[in-house]
Amino acid sequence: MTSTPARQPQATTAPFGLLGRKLGHSWSPRIHTTLGSVPYELFEREPEEVEPFVREGSWRGINVTIPYKRDAARLADERSPRVERLGAANTLVRRPNGSIYAENTDVLGFSLMLQRFCERRLGTTAQALLSGKPALVLGSGGASAAVQAALEDAGAQVSVISRSGEDTYQTLTERHADAVLVVNATPVGMYPNCPATPVPEKDLARLKSLAGVLDVIYNPTRTGIVLAAECLGIPAETGLSMLVAQALRSSELFQGRQLDVSLVDQIEAQILSETGNVVLIGMPGCGKTTTGKRLARMLGRPFVDIDDAIEAGTGESAAHIISTRGEQEFRRVESKVTGEYGARSGLVIACGGGVVTVPANYDLLHQNGTIVFIDRPIAELETAGRPVSATKGVEKLARERMDIYRAWSDITISSMGSPAGNAHAIRNQLGL
C-alpha cells in the first residue's frame, strides 16, 4: 500500500495540453500535434485554479509553464529524481490508476540541445567538452535550474552569474576567464526587447577558452548574445531545439512510447522556415519593393516596405525627410523602423537601399531573417524620386555599397528580368 490517494482514472480521450497563466504565444500545440499528442489544448488558469485543475481536471498529460512549475512538482503523487532535485516539473502524466507522475523534460531538452550542439558545431561530445571544466549559466530562475542540472550531468563545474552576490556580470571576466561554455538562461534578449545581450561582446571576447555560447531563448532566432558570439567567430545557438526536444520527451511520456529523435530536426526546420523573415537589400531602384510584394503574395506572408512604414509612421516620405531634415535624421528613423520589423517573424521585408550604410542595422535584420541581395545591373536602376541616387550619382553609390550588400547577404540573386522572376528565384533558392 502507498499513501497515494486513488484518483478517478481519466478516459483515454481526455486531452493533452499546456498549463500556464498566459499562453497565447505558445508554439507547443503545433509541436505536440506533429508529435502525435492530440488533442493538445491551452489551459490558462489563475493561481487559485491550478490545484483543482491538476487534481481533478480532465487531462491525460500536461506540460506546465511559468509560473506553475513548482506547483506541478508539489501537486504530483510521484516525482522523478530530476523533479526532486529541482523542485519544479514541466510535465505531468496521469497514470491509468489516476495518480499523477511528474518529470522535468526541460533538463532532458537542454541535454539534447547541448549534445547536438557539441557534436555538430564543435565536433566533440558534451562530456568531452565539459567534464571537469568551468561553464557559466546566466540567471538564476527556473530555466537556469534546468540548465545547471543538465550541465552538471555532463560533468561541468557550473557557476551561476546573477545581478547580485559574488558572481555578477561585473566580476564575470576576472573570475571566470577560463569558462568553456556560456549559457544564457535570463530573459534578456527575448522578443520584443531584441537584440539585447546580458554580456557584451567585449566581455565575451575576454573569455579566452570559450568554445561555445547557448541561449535558451528561441525568439528571435539569433539573440544579442548569439550575434555577439557569431561576431567573434564563436559557435552559438538559440533554444529552439531545446523547446522541441523537451516537447519530444514529454510527448514520449504522454504516449508511453519512444519517438524518433530526428523529429526534433524536422520540426525545428519547419518552424524556422515559417518564422524567419525574408529581407531584401540592394541598390536603390533594383526592385526590392516590387519583388518583395510579389514574393509575399506568392508565399502568403505579410509584406513590409521599410520606406512605406516610415511614411505611415511619420506622415512624410523617405525622399521628403531626406530633403528637408537631412540624410542623418532619415537614417535614425530608418534604423528605428528597421529594428521594429526585423524583430518580427514570418515577414517579407523590403529595405531602403541605404540600410547598409548603418552597420548596426545588420544585427536588426539578421536576428530573424535571411538576407537576400538583389543584384541588378547599375545601368538598369531606376533613379526617379530617389534623392540619394540623384545627388551622389548611382556609380558612386555603387562603389560605396556593393561590397556591403554582398557581405550582409545570405544569398544573392541576379535580377531575373522582372519582379515576378526575382520572386520565383528567391522562393526556389530559399526552399520556401
Ligand SMILES: Nc1ncnc2c1ncn2[C@@H]1O[C@H](COP(=O)(O)OP(=O)(O)O)[C@@H](O)[C@H]1O
Ligand atoms: N527585374 C526587374 N526588371 C525590370 N524592372 C524591374 C525589375 N525589378 C524592378 N523593376 C522596376 O524597377 C523600378 C524600381 O523598383 P523598386 O521595387 O521600387 O526598387 P527598390 O525598392 O529596390 O528601390 C520599378 O519600376 C519596378 O517595376
Ligand SMILES: O=C(O)C1=C[C@@H](OP(=O)(O)O)[C@@H](O)[C@H](O)C1
Ligand atoms: O539608397 C538610399 O539611400 C535610399 C533608398 C530609398 O529606398 P529604395 O532603395 O527602395 O529606393 C529610400 O530609403 C531613401 O530614398 C534612401
Ligand SMILES: [Mg+2]
Ligand atoms: Mg523600395
